[in-house]
Amino acid sequence: MTMRLDYLSIFPAYFDVLDISLLGKAAVNGLVEVHAHDLRDWTHDRHRTVDDTPCGGGAGMVMKPDPWGEAFDEIIGTEPDSSVHVIFPSPSGAPFTQSAAQELSSAVRIVFCCGRYEGIDHRVIDYARSMWTVHEVSLGDYVLNGGEVAALAITEAVVRLVPGFMGNPESLAEESFSAGQDGLLEYPLFTRPVSWRGLDVPEVLMSGHHGRIAKWRRDESVRLTCERRPDLTDSDFGVPH
Numbered sequence: 202m203t204m205r206l207d208y209l210s211i212f213p214a215y216f217d218v219l220d221i222s223l224l225g226k227a228a229v230n231g232l233v234e235v236h237a238h239d240l241r242d243w244t245h246d247r248h249r250t251v252d253d254t255p256c257g258g259g260a261g262m263v264m265k266p267d268p269w270g271e272a273f274d275e276i277i278g279t280e281p282d283s284s285v286h287v288i289f290p291s292p293s294g295a296p297f298t299q300s301a302a303q304e305l306s307s308a309v310r311i312v313f314c315c316g317r318y319e320g321i322d323h324r325v326i327d328y329a330r331s332m333w334t335v336h337e338v339s340l341g342d343y344v345l346n347g348g349e350v351a352a353l354a355i356t357e358a359v360v361r362l363v364p365g366f367m368g369n370p371e372s373l374a375e376e377s378f379s380a381g382q383d384g385l386l387e388y389p390l391f392t393r394p395v396s397w398r399g400l401d402v403p404e405v406l407m408s409g410h411h412g413r414i415a416k417w418r419r420d421e422s423v424r425l426t427c428e429r430r431p432d433l434t435d436s437d438f439g440v441p442h
């Protein structure tokens with residue numbers, strides 16, 4: 202089944218990058234199809250205006266609802282369809298998580314609405330909620346200038362989980378933030394040469410003793426998680442279970 206991805210933005214060139222790398226391959230073998238659209242194509246004035254001053258005053262500009270509505274009509278349609286997922290990256294959205302990526306990886310259609318300025322007229326989101334399945338998501342607690350970078354990050358997190366996309370699905374199981382690692386951070390990785398600029402690969406990893414190697418890796422995951430992500434540890438016992 203092919204996943205269709207649409208991107209609505211005043212900077213559609215952000216999404217040219219999706220034609221290369223892993224994503225390009227997925228597009229080639231028909232797993233994913235990507236369509237980027239310039240929101241200004243749905244304006245009708247000489248200046249192709251997409252923004253206006255905020256009602257109620259305040260700094261900056263707000264994106265007008267009209268171009269979004271006309272773009273929705275043409276790109277998605279005018280009939281409600283809950284199988285279409287519409288994503289609005291937003292600083293005030295719910296944190297985007299690996300489980301959200303997992304859920305979205307089975308979607309048939311995802312439309313990314315990339316805002317700029319101070320954001321999009323809220324009626325656009327309300328209208329979208331009345332028609333499709335809407336996700337207002339934040340990438341993290343830092344401020345971006347628009348939704349495009351978030352849309353690219355979410356795209357990568359989702360598409361790599363689409364069945365048949367990753368050459369080696371086993372590598373997905375072992376990753377951080379996935380059940381396979383019990384929600385622990387990934388242990389440090391090494392490859393050849395065994396000695397590099399006076400730095401050596403931990404001996405245990407060269408021992409060929411799989412039990413010791415597994416223990417070393419788990420201990421490292423626990424140590425790193427407690428050090429860097431105490432929020433991921435179970436507060437009752439202080440150590441992830």
Ligand SMILES: Nc1cc(-c2ccc3ccn(Cc4ccccc4)c3c2)n[nH]1
Binds near residue numbers: 340345347
């Ligand atoms: N995690 C995350 C997401 C965003 C984000 C997403 C979409 C938009 C659209 C306009 N802006 C600029 C903006 C900055 C601050 C306050 C309001 C608007 C955006 C920022 N920033 N950080």
